Amino acid sequence: MNAPVSLGAHPAKTLTVRNLTTTFATSQGTLSALNDISFEVRPGEVLGLVGESGSGKSVTLRSMLHLLPSNARTTGSVSWGEQELIGASPATLRAMRGREIAMIFQEPMTALNPVLTVHRQIDESLVAHGTLDKRQRRERAIELLDLVGIPAASSRLDDYPHQFSGGMRQRVMIAIALAAEPRLLFADEPTTALDVTIQDQILKLILGLRERLGMSVIFVTHDLGVVAQTCDRVAVMYAGNIVESGAVLDVFRQPHHPYTRGLLGSVPQGGDERKPLMSIEGTPPSLAAMPQGCAFHPRCSFRVERCSLDKPPLTTIGAERLVACFRHEAVAAAGGGLHE
Known part of the structure; x- marks a missing residue:
């Protein structure tokens, strides 16, 4: 050869x-x-x-x-x-x-x-x-x-x-x-x-x-x-922005952004208990009509008034873990990861 x-x-x-x-x-x-x-x-x-x-x-x-x-x-x-x-x-x-x-x-x-x-x-x-x-x-x-x-x-x-x-x-x-x-x-x-x-x-x-x-x-x-x-790592994108990133296991186990949580909730999981799949209401925004503040807030169940006014910065929340959400702690506490 x-x-x-x-x-x-x-x-x-x-x-x-x-x-x-x-x-x-x-x-x-x-x-x-x-x-x-x-x-x-x-x-x-x-x-x-x-x-x-x-x-x-x-x-x-x-x-x-x-x-x-x-x-x-x-x-x-x-x-x-x-x-x-x-x-x-x-x-x-x-x-x-x-x-x-x-x-x-x-x-x-x-x-x-x-x-x-x-x-x-x-x-x-x-x-x-x-x-x-x-x-x-x-x-x-x-x-x-x-x-x-x-x-x-x-x-x-x-x-x-x-x-x-x-x-x-x-x-x-x-x-x-x-x-x-x-x-x-x-x-x-x-x-x-x-x-x-x-x-x-x-x-x-x-x-x-x-x-x-x-x-x-x-x-x-x-x-x-x-x-x-x-x-090895994942970056979640929405409307031209990275909204969450980190090691795949960390992000999938405990999402800190409601969009990541919604994506994970739409994935069928194994087990004996049958659960309905989560859906994200609405559709992504048009580039010609981007909402003020957080681009995801019109579809977000965790939104507060601040979300419609200010764009959340991409913030470090742990070793190599980043998230752009004012309410990321509430999102994490609500669960929804794939390994729960």
Whole structure:
């Protein structure tokens, strides 16, 4: 068996995000999609970003890599090791995307080019970020498809995306993302629309590659079960804000924000006693009509008058535990965690 074709190891780095803010210029005025987002991802760590659609999860990933449309404006700081990404030149960003920071997009059938073979699409990344010759690149492409669990990889290399199933297309996307052996992987709902068996395989694959390659991962998902299974820490987002963050076990055992409590309450739990699932009344606010004060207060059963007037700051309540709620102690006392 041939030795793996390697592109060389990258040094371990920490991703540090501070006050990341993204706005969009529209016909309705300037809309704020992210508001002073701050977090950190350490080497080898998996951070989960959770929240309803429209909470800002995908915009967070795309803002960090400058993959937003021309009407977007991003400010704040995103440091990858010693390199600042906000304001970096297009050449610097092109060299970093794929090579050090890679992304698995949400829908493989729209992310993959339907008129190019899988080999061609993997090869593009290898050409851009490596020095391998044509033969070595083909060997590397076969190795990548084998790594992500595609059977008979050498015979599938020249197939087109439509010749693969949904789960296999997602594996191809992962192979492309891993082509240059990145040290940070953005996974934007990589298991959405896949059946539960394929979901489990994809999750195990990402975690296995995290161990093998020493990658850090930011995992965007709606599924709290996925977060419990894959992530070390979790950040809960609502209306472009992080409202609670901490170690997964701590947040899930005792939520301190009513939105986190509502999300956990909607998850079926095991046991003999049958309990109705909790629902969060109402819908997330439109970016064009954001409420004053806490964005969640119109849907919150714990709200008081202050919540409609002032925006609660993200406050430290324990070791690496943050929450943005004036009544977080009452929320914690009310229970609702998954381990009760």
